[in-house]
Amino acid sequence: QHDEDGGPDPETYCGHGRGGMGEEVERKEDKRFITGRGNYVDDIKKPGMLHCEIVRSPHAHARIENIDGSRAEAMDSVVAVLTADDLLEHDLATMPTLMDDTQDVLVNDKVKFQSQEVAAVIAEDRYAAKDGAQKVEVEYDVLDPVVDAADALEKDAPLVRDELEDQEDNHIFDWDTGDKEATDAVFDDADVTVEEDMLYQRLHPAPIETCGAVADWDPGMDKMTVHMTSQAPHAHRTLFSQVSGIPEHKVRIVSPDVGGGFGNKVPIYPGYVVAAAASYVLEQPVKWIEERSENIQTTGFARDYDMTGELAATEDGIIEGVKVDVLANHGAYNAAAQPSKFPAGFFNIFTGSYDIEAAYGSLTAAFTNTAPGGVAYRCSFRVTEAVYLIERMVKVLADELEMDPAEIRRKNFIPSDAFPYESATGWNYDSGDYEKALDKALEMADYDHYREEQQRRIANDADKLIGIGISSFTEVVGAGPGKQCDIAGIEMFDSADLRVNPTGNAVLRVGVQTQGQGHETTFAQIVAEELGMDVDNITVEHGDTDTEPYGLGTYGSRSTPVAGAAAAVAARKVRDKAKSIAANELEAAEEDITWDRESGEFHVAGAPDRSITITEIAAGAYMNHPGDEEPGLEATNYYDPPEMTYPFGSYIVIVEIDRETGEVDFEKFVAVDDCGNRINPMIIEGQIHGGLAQGIGTAMLEKVTYDDNGNVTGGDFMNYLLPTANEIPNFETGHTVTPSPHHPIGAKGVGESPTVGSPPAIVNAVVDAMSHAGVSHVEMPMTPDVVWETLDEVGLSR
Ligand code: MCN
Ligand code: CUM
Known part of the structure; x- marks a missing residue:
């Protein structure tokens, strides 16, 4: 079960062969889904x-x-x-x-x-x-309607919310973060500054159901x-x-x-x-x-952030400051689904994977005559926009300085020995090794070869250009802690309730709710790992408030970081109790009983042949329970995470652009992810594939569009384009493992990483193909006409 990077921490997780951590257990839920027995x-x-x-x-x-x-x-x-x-x-x-x-x-x-x-x-x-x-x-x-956020803030704009007493215009709120003065000072003294405008267009989460x-x-x-x-x-x-x-x-x-949530x-x-x-x-x-x-x-839309980014750097590419200003279109109501103390979600993580001295961000939100929403679609509460901003800006800076975009990232990464790391906007990163992930991705992508090929094509004035895009993103997932994060006042903890039956199988009830992520499998694996049980003997239940313990639900990739932790802690509580029953059953003192993760048994120290499994202990708990213990074998845990987790990765996209048609072909798509200790590598792989497909949809196809009358002009799947198998290339995935130090099983979330991380890599690739001719940005979605016009503007079209 150990892969080249060590896989699950070998000291803790050995893959005991019964479906524990790190094993590619087939999804329990798929039997009913693929035989048409799902219950929607x-x-x-x-x-x-x-x-x-x-x-x-x-x-x-x-x-x-x-x-x-x-x-x-x-x-x-x-x-x-x-x-x-x-x-x-x-x-x-x-x-x-x-x-x-x-x-x-x-x-x-x-x-x-x-x-x-x-x-x-x-x-x-x-x-x-x-x-x-x-x-x-x-x-x-x-x-008269107003659909555009900038128009909505004009003096004579139609008033969207005239029923609100104090509302004299369409302005909702202003928000800022970081240190303006310090950041301005850094910009004043900088060798180089760059600036770019970019729209993260309005998107639709598009679940099938x-x-x-x-x-x-x-x-x-x-x-x-x-x-x-x-x-x-x-x-x-x-x-x-x-x-x-x-x-x-x-x-x-x-x-x-x-049938798919994606934040919707x-x-x-x-x-x-x-x-x-x-x-x-x-x-x-x-x-x-x-x-x-x-x-x-x-339905609740996603994004719609109009951003201006700026970087200040030294001549040799050390980034000293970052600034961003955002105009946010919130639609007709302020209805973003995010922790209530974060009006801009977690957007203020826009310093990304880099050790940047000074940062300042400001944002204005406006009402418009469009559907409300703002946070959805595999977004980690606006981390998507933040990652897009910083990863695009790093490419802009690299081009300005004529530096290799991989090199400039390497120079600025938060070093792996600097964790726990506090960013300029106050985030506490738990762990990371960004250079390792980037190096792995560069190798998988055959980076140097493609750089040479790119130059060759330029020199030969070839019909097809090569572009190479990189994104080395950092995510923040797993909200709470409850003191910082709440939904409508309810603290963002999560929960698990584990009951082991007399015949040795178990039911785990959790406060989160799967929408396709495979929780019925992965949560059972956590229990299998902690109790040495066979994964087939554990049923996971969720989604019914009459039976499940109170939880805050699944979004922001929080299930593994929060409810996954609760499941592990509940299982450990059961194991503690099991130990005293084991002592009783084995007629030994409790302090002589040891737990062996590999075999999933309690042993009597010094007497290896005297052992007992949880299944046997379960019988004891109901049929022969020790006099000083309550009968039964169950435990509940409500887990308030001490911190969020910070998964990361490096994606490298290589595109070929047809100068005649503006068509973009994916030549290579490499994704190296790090989500800490991995529960089920196959499920993670599935999450990455799905999320990358959605990232491609974002970069290449998708946008919710309105005409001047406020009509949604792409209100069906003929016009709102989702990527299909035709648009999706082969993904080459890899991983590194940097466990979260504060999570009981060292795991971080992963569900949103690919959608958060991939759009800037794709845009960077398309820009990269044309940057020798002076192109610094292309707006999403990069449909062939958009790309062709960009080619044409800089004299590259055929
Ligand atoms: N996992 C793992 N090891 C880890 C981390 C995760 O094996 N170290 C597994 C988990 O146990 C889980 C899956 O990967 O089975 C995703 O876990 P996690 O990252 O904790 O994310 P959530 O389960 O909280 O899922 C939410 C996330 C979000 S916010 C959106 S949006 C999204 C996404 O997941 N919506 C999805 N992926 C989706 N996938 C499907 N099929 N359908 C959706 O609606
Ligand atoms: Cu932001 S989409 Mo998910 O958090 O359900």
Whole structure:
């Protein structure tokens, strides 16, 4: 099980052959997924279940003059038409967002973005609901919309939020970080400074499964059960209870199988609330399932950061200062899904992997007539934007100084012996060895060869140019600590509850919720490792607030750093108790009992033939428990992480650009990741492949676009382009292992690394192919027309 880099720390994790840490255990969940037995929200059918269709505004900005549902109500199978007035009776016409704003559930007064929720039709089947929705007549007084953040901050811009008392313009908040004075001083004295504008365009998380809910109010039990697409069932339960007034112990949220989350399913959407309100009023189950276009047009979007970056450096390429200014488009409500004390998410990690003396960042956020959101899509709370900024800027600086971009990175990396390291903006990096990852990637990419090939093509005036892009990113994942990070006031800890049965198998319940990441396998592996059990004998349960311990959910790649730690600690608590039972069973003193990780047994010191497994101990715990111990064998842990974890990696992308068509081909795509100790290398590999594909989508294809009237112009998958197998090259992946010093099993998160780390590598590669002609930046998505125009501007086109 040990690979060339040592794999799991050999001192601790040996890969005991029963499916523990570091073993490529096949995903337990895949059997049901590949045999069509997954259980998604839309698979849930209840007796008497009604269907909800939402009537949405065709306008981006309009006052509602009148809503007439009578023609819909007259239809046979339509049961009810709901408007804001109906919800007002139950105080449900509005709901809080995760950033303390108030969003309309159904619009009462003024529509603020296209496809906003205006009314709901409840019918006996989905077709009738849809027909009914088309018969609801809404009179609008159409207003001028503003869709661009810079336009929104102009003096005469239409006011998006005129219902807010103190809101005289579209400005939401200003935020800054770092030391302005010190940074300005560094810039004043610097040998060289560079500056670049770059837009991180608005993206759509695009899970295959859209959002949906089945709400079921049971008047006999006074209980509301909502099956819904949720990345955070417990937090959603608390918010549901607070908004609806139904006591929390009478609310049950179940997140069954989720067909991809990618951050889309962190916020609460009006559709969930409408379904619940309808079920409450009608006393029947109500299902709401979003269509693809509804999802693209209204769901929590990602990015939309317009950034200006600056670096100050010495002549020989030592980066002394970094500055960034951001204009953030937050849409019609401030509804970013992120820890509440971080209005710009974790964007202030923009010093990246580099030891930079001075840093300053400032940001202005604006309301526009576009859907709300801002944090989603494998983003680690805006680390994506931060990594893009710094990794792009390092390339800009390298070109300015005519230095090799690998060399300049090497010169500026936080040295491996400097950890724990505090950055200029106050982050405490736990561990890293950036140079090692870069060296490995350079070797895998055959870097020197391609540099020569690149020069040869330029010299020969070849039809196809070569570009080489690097990104050496650092991530920050695993929020809490609870004191720094909370969602709507709830501290961001996580939890695990482990019960070993009398027959020696176990159930682990966790507070996080998988959306495809393989938790049913990897969390079982953690327990298998800690208790020496066979991984097949451990079931992982999640997503049901009636049975699982309270947790904050899965996003920000926090499951492994936080709930994974809780699982390990819970298992160790069980092992502690097992030890005293072992002593009892083996008729030895407890201090003579030792645990052997390799064999998964307790031994009596000095008597190697006297041993006992957890399975045998489990029987003892229920059938022959020691008099001074409680019967049973279980433990719970609520884990508040002392720090976040800082996974990192180096990606190298080699592209070939066709000077005639602007088409970009991936010649080589190398990704070296370090997520500390690895639980399941195969699952990690899958996470990396998926995330790199999404990084390619970001860099090459994806953008949510609006016309001047606020219409979403790419509201379906024909126009919002996702990468397919055609666009995805072969990935060559590698890894290094730098354990997290504070995590019980030394693991860091990995789920978002590839999407965070790859876009700048891809853009750097495309820029690199043209930088000899003076190109310093190309905006994403780098579709062939964009690339061709850039080629043309600098005289490289054919
Ligand atoms: N893992 C491991 N060893 C490590 C770190 C992680 O084996 N050292 C495994 C984990 O145990 C887990 C998987 O890799 O099975 C991802 O773990 P982690 O990095 O902890 O991330 P989360 O489980 O918290 O997943 C969230 C992350 C986010 S925020 C988005 S967005 C995203 C992503 O995961 N959404 C996904 N990957 C996704 N993958 C799928 N298939 N579907 C999504 O919706
Ligand atoms: Cu930012 S997308 Mo993930 O954190 O669910």
